[in-house]
Amino acid sequence: xxxxxxxLAELTYRCPLACGYCSNxxxxxxxxxxxxxxxxxxxxxxxxELGVLQCHLSGGEPLLRRDLVQIVAQAAEIxxxxxxxxxxxxxxxxxxxxxxxxxxxxxxxxxxxxxPANSDRLAGIPSFQRKIEAMELVKELGWPLTxxxxxxxxxxxxxxxxxxxxxxxGADRLELANTQYYGWAWRNRExxxxxxxxxxxxxxxxxxxxxxxxxxxxxxxxxxxYYSRYPKPCMGGWAARQLTVTPNGDVLPCPAAQSLPLxxxxxxxxxxxxxxxxxxxxxxxxxxxxxPDPCRSCDRRELDFGGCRCQAFQLTGDAARTDPVCxxxxxxxxxxxxxxxxxxxxxxxxxxxxxxxxRVRASxxxxxxxxxxx
Amino acid sequence: MDSTRTRSGxxxxxxxxxxxxxxxxxxxxxxxQRPILQLPETVVVLNNSGAAILELCDGRHTVAxxxxxxxxxxxxxxxxxxxxxxTHLAARRCVEFADG
Numbered sequence: 001x002x003x004x005x006x007x008l009a010e011l012t013y014r015c016p017l018a019c020g021y022c023s024n025x026x027x028x029x030x031x032x033x034x035x036x037x038x039x040x041x042x043x044x045x046x047x048x049e050l051g052v053l054q055c056h057l058s059g060g061e062p063l064l065r066r067d068l069v070q071i072v073a074q075a076a077e078i079x080x081x082x083x084x085x086x087x088x089x090x091x092x093x094x095x096x097x098x099x100x101x102x103x104x105x106x107x108x109x110x111x112x113x114x115x116p117a118n119s120d121r122l123a124g125i126p127s128f129q130r131k132i133e134a135m136e137l138v139k140e141l142g143w144p145l146t147x148x149x150x151x152x153x154x155x156x157x158x159x160x161x162x163x164x165x166x167x168x169x170g171a172d173r174l175e176l177a178n179t180q181y182y183g184w185a186w187r188n189r190e191x192x193x194x195x196x197x198x199x200x201x202x203x204x205x206x207x208x209x210x211x212x213x214x215x216x217x218x219x220x221x222x223x224x225x226y227y228s229r230y231p232k233p234c235m236g237g238w239a240a241r242q243l244t245v246t247p248n249g250d251v252l253p254c255p256a257a258q259s260l261p262l263x264x265x266x267x268x269x270x271x272x273x274x275x276x277x278x279x280x281x282x283x284x285x286x287x288x289x290x291x292p293d294p295c296r297s298c299d300r301r302e303l304d305f306g307g308c309r310c311q312a313f314q315l316t317g318d319a320a321r322t323d324p325v326c327x328x329x330x331x332x333x334x335x336x337x338x339x340x341x342x343x344x345x346x347x348x349x350x351x352x353x354x355x356x357x358x359r360v361r362a363s364x365x366x367x368x369x370x371x372x373x374x
Numbered sequence: 375m376d377s378t379r380t381r382s383g384x385x386x387x388x389x390x391x392x393x394x395x396x397x398x399x400x401x402x403x404x405x406x407q408r409p410i411l412q413l414p415e416t417v418v419v420l421n422n423s424g425a426a427i428l429e430l431c432d433g434r435h436t437v438a439x440x441x442x443x444x445x446x447x448x449x450x451x452x453x454x455x456x457x458x459x460x461t462h463l464a465a466r467r468c469v470e471f472a473d474g
Contacts, residue, residue: 053410054415054417105412105414144414
């Protein structure tokens, strides 16, 4: 068992935006009992002792945590590289300056589309202009800036405009991430999945931009796995390099894993090192011993690790099956069917997106009760 | 700041003066007992000669000077290995070159 390199600290699932492609869990009400500042401080120290080097502060919208500056200061003090993953709503000049002084290393700002009307419609609130101003502020304060855009049926045709915008604001990195179908995005999958023609056109644009911008901007393209021959190497293997702590202190290999029928592990109950080493939610699919065929005997088993366990569970009801994205999977027809429905001849053009709620009322559930399982 | 460039996939010359890109931080991981580079979203675990090269990447030393310094310290680090290492890191945007 290796030490993890990265901690995804999901500070809150509250968010001012309502993007229909959000990967946050559907059961947002189970995450309202958020860790306190002191609990996050302890988590950061335990993570660092476990070998974590990078801390991604995400959510929801992490800027909604009033103690964000204190959390960043703690992470910086113990030498973690800190990355703020934000919608930029709430990133005022004074907050940005305090985060800079606290030692924040890098800022990633999402945008929903390349122009105000579409971006604001997808975000659910007027936000485009504020995001652009925040990106300019990030550059002015001397941070490296990543612009992140989640691509889907409703914005992928305008990827050239996204790239132009990233150039205009001086982004150091541009992350063009095809939607991954978890949480609210899973619920909206039919409305979000682009057609093959859309993807092929976008990929021509992205390849050309990468070549043209190679000396000034890193362009990352997260492939649409539904259209891939082989599955993505999800998280670099189950609980191999990364771990996630959810707003209420649950520990997971990735945020989507909250949906799997595995017993909870919480930083409120056990030390992080013990959870990483022993907890079933982290050991269940570590390595290759759990693999069924065709993965077990596949040459690629150490390359893609059987793909994504959460996707296997979502599509088949069994997290231990080969990711159905793989063309060798006995369940591949489940993906092929979804892809067929997104392409010409299918009647599902332009379905409405269900927005995720900004916040939910606190659950009446006691904090020690297990979340519901699907 | 604009007088720098990164060169993805292009070789380096002896007169280039490499330095770590602004968003890259070099440190030492006590848990792993290895020098590391930190970038947004990525950690690069270095070996000792890699770290020794990067410690000299300060925008003042030329590649030729770094090769000479490494040669004096580690008999086993040949010229083209230093260049290959820097070319690789430039392609990953960890290293940039000051002009002139």
